[in-house]
Amino acid sequence: MRLSKLFLPITKDLPSDATIKSHQLMLRTGMIKQSAAGIYSWLPLGFKVMKKIEQIVREEQNKIGAQELLMPTIQSAEIWKESGRYDDYGEEMLRIKDRQGREILYGPTNEELITDIFRSSIKSYKSLPQILYHIQWKFRDEIRPRFGVMRCREFYMKDAYSFDVDDESAKLSYNKMFYAYLKTFKRLGLEAIPMAADTGPIGGDLSHEFVILAETGESKIFADKSILKIKLDKYNEDKSSLEKMRNEFSEIYAVTDEKFSKKEFDKKVKKDNQMITKGIEVGHIFYFSDKYSKPLNCFVDTKDGKKTSIKMGSYGIGVSRLVAAIIEAKFLNNKMKWPKSVSPFDVVIIPNFNKNNTENLKKAEKVYEELKKQNIDALLDDTDESMSSKFTKHELIGIPNQIIIGSKSTSDKFEYKNDKDVSSIISLEEIKSKLI
Ligand code: 5CA
Secondary structure (H helix, E strand, C coil), X not given: CECCCCCCCCCCCCCCCCCXXXXXXXXXXXXXXXXXXXXXXXXXXXXXHHHHHHHHXXXXXXXXXXXXXXXXXXXXXXXXXXXXXXXXXXXXXXXXXXXXXXXXXXXXXXXHHHHHHHXXXXXXXXXXXXXXXXXXXXXXXXXXXXXXXXXXXXXXXXEEEEEECCHHHHHHHHHHHHHHHHHHHHHCCCCEEEEECCCHHHCCCEEEEEXXXXXXXXXXXXXXXXXXXXXXXXXXXXXXXXXXXXXXXXXXXXXXXXXXXXXXHHHHCCHHHEEEEEEEEEEEEEEEECXXXXXXXXXXXXXXXXXXXXXXXXXXXEHHHHHHHHHHHHCECCECCCCHHHCCCCEEEEECCECCECHHHHHHHHHHHHHXXXXXXXXXXXXXXXXXXXXXXXXXXXXXXXXXXXXXXXXXXXXXXXXXXXXXXXXXXXXXXXXX
16 A cells, blocks of 8 residues: 555544553554544554454454444344343443334344244254354443544444353353454454453352553452463463463462452461552453343253253454553554554555655655565655655554665665664565564
């Protein structure tokens, strides 16, 4: 993509409510535009990052055998009345009447709808276990939407639902998801800590929030620092390995606000190992057994000919929130740096040229074409701004690799700067090998 053609409405005008870095940067670089309170349009740069995150989330869900489907954003009120949550959910639910006067709603989550899909088709234990997921917009009429896409009203979420015949097998589904989450966040360049959490309006008694450390986060964290040292590499998807992994995490104290007890914290964690800080909740998983399957009559036949209610869990990741969360976690010294896996472009090519001397631009065009052939997604800065204003702009956008074509480059070597800002003069072949 040529920068001169990219729809990138960079702006200096920030609204007064943009108080945190990610919100400011996403508006400044034209990644998003607010369309109403807590409702945003995703412009090309922001949309590209979100789609990359979505794809990583999808790949890790598929790896544990979860199957993707797509449910609508609009749901009928009927199933929510059946589960008993229609009244309980309160004002966060956006309730609508269609022209026939029928009650419908914009889904804040999908436990009821997925249970309805399941109960009409699955009748026997032989078809279990199953994990289904979708990646879809949700709406919650938050009292105080704030921090841009971090806490908004319309947001993009991956929500998965597991269906098992008994508690033991349901626990395996929970553990698989726990593992998939840790792997997903790692691929996104994030260190997410699983914290024992409250279940709120979703229900159940087993739940973990996945939280990344950030001063601007809204979740309060109380943990033993040693949780940061657990290595995931030694585990795999086998049942026993997953159980060991969960045990290793469970033995270490790490809880959110609602679960916190000072007495227990002081008893279990030595003073110098205590970590009290803030974080951003990027994922949340729940096991609630038959909380929805029972009222919604979702039963299967068991091996010995009896009927049992299906045991269910649900598992969310805030895909749109992650875009902001990654910015909060990675922003350093006034510079933005996207992790390679979700960067909007692999590399930016910055030639130093002007109207009277376009030699470097021509070189840059050649490099751009070469990279394209290798499927390297490059952004070519072909605008005729000064080098210093170009650099400022690219620090803001945060593409982790730069090829600078100016006084330091020769006929076949170019200045290359990596994500750690280390600069070297190397050939295009060498640059390519670093980018692939
Ligand atoms: N049904 C369950 C699991 S699928 C559920 O809805 N869980 S949740 O309420 O915890 O939401 C899942 C994730 O969505 C959260 O961890 C968070 O990352 C994201 N999320 C929730 N509310 C918002 C919001 N208002 N704005 C942006 N992201 C949100």
